[in-house]
Amino acid sequence: MRLVFAGTPEPAIPTLRALAARHEIVAVVTRPDAPLGRKRVLTPSPVARAAADLDLPVLKAARLDERVTEEIAALQPELGVIVAYGGLVREPLLSAPVHGWINLHFSLLPRWRGAAPVQRALIAGDPEVGVSVFQLVPELDAGDVFGMRAVALAPETTAGDALEVLAADGAALTLDVVAGIAEGTARAEAQSGEPTFAPKMGIDDGMLDWSAPLESVFSRFRGVTPEPGAHTTVGGERLKVLSAAPALDAAPLAPGEIAGEKTRILIGTGSRPLAVSRVQPAGKGVMAAADWWRGQRSEGLRAGS
Structure with missing residues (x-):
């Protein structure tokens, strides 16, 4: 034809x-x-x-x-x-x-x-x-x-x-x-x-709501990856979340609470934590989430703040 x-x-x-x-x-x-x-x-x-x-x-x-x-x-x-x-x-x-x-x-x-x-x-x-x-x-x-x-x-x-x-x-x-x-x-x-x-996706659709249950947070991460991209704020700065998975093996954390581990960070949701392994801070390149967290003054920092 x-x-x-x-x-x-x-x-x-x-x-x-x-x-x-x-x-x-x-x-x-x-x-x-x-x-x-x-x-x-x-x-x-x-x-x-x-x-x-x-x-x-x-x-x-x-x-x-x-x-x-x-x-x-x-x-x-x-x-x-x-x-x-x-x-x-x-x-x-x-x-x-x-x-x-x-x-x-x-x-x-x-x-x-x-x-x-x-x-x-x-x-x-x-x-x-x-x-x-x-x-x-x-x-x-x-x-x-x-x-x-x-x-x-x-x-x-x-x-x-x-x-x-x-x-x-x-x-x-x-x-x-x-x-x-x-x-x-x-x-x-x-x-x-x-x-x-x-409807068409916008940047705001990628914002992760840590007060929601883990299933909802992870579903949104999946839906906005790679575009428009999942993100949160930490200390008032945008942080892109590039790689994540449910942390079903981890103890619960308060919504937005961050805990560093050797190869990942855990972020609390409304139920179980989300494990984040790769991130991109504003104005910087992609890096391992654990390396980014070790470089922060972590006291009092929370996701979504």
Whole structure:
């Protein structure tokens, strides 16, 4: 089939590569170059780089406006495929391809419609996540579903880990759906169940609440790792929490109380402590949590203060 593909972040790349191996990609639409790092260097999106490696034509656009619609329509695509592009597809672009657009979404729809489904699922303590491929419609993530696959989660799985697995599973599912559409055998069914929503994550979503039970604190850590990143404050300074696990072998501590050990620190929650092994203090590099703690004037210091 003649396809137009729209996507931006790393998890969209496996689907782009899978489709490019089987179909004709007439355009890859992605977000414009963005300033990254301390020096704010303009950097192409991961999908833009992957498209260049595959020698595919790239169209960079912050919005799918009239100009973009005209350019895509002129290419006469049979189907549009979107994976985490970061913008809305509206009419008349929605109807420009012969078969419209399909969307690979990293959730078990209708649960977690929106921008951050994997992160929100982990924060909520969902035992499984998944992928859905559905027909794109004007309403947010509400179209009929062609296919869905569920993935059980290990207790320590972070959002970053889950997205790697889902990106691969989603690529295979999307490839199957596109083949079905090409052959005329694909059938989509209406979503069933009460929708929940997954709004975009912000920095404040990464703040750990030490008064909450350990299960809740660790679920939030998993859901915001690596982005937007888990953090707390100690002595008024932000401290990023990069590696952590439940300390079920440790005695309880008061919420926010910190105890240093040889290879980790323990931070009290509303139930059992959380063991933290790697941190990044404000303005400094990544370091072992135990080394950071030994460098503090620890008397009276607590997490969340």
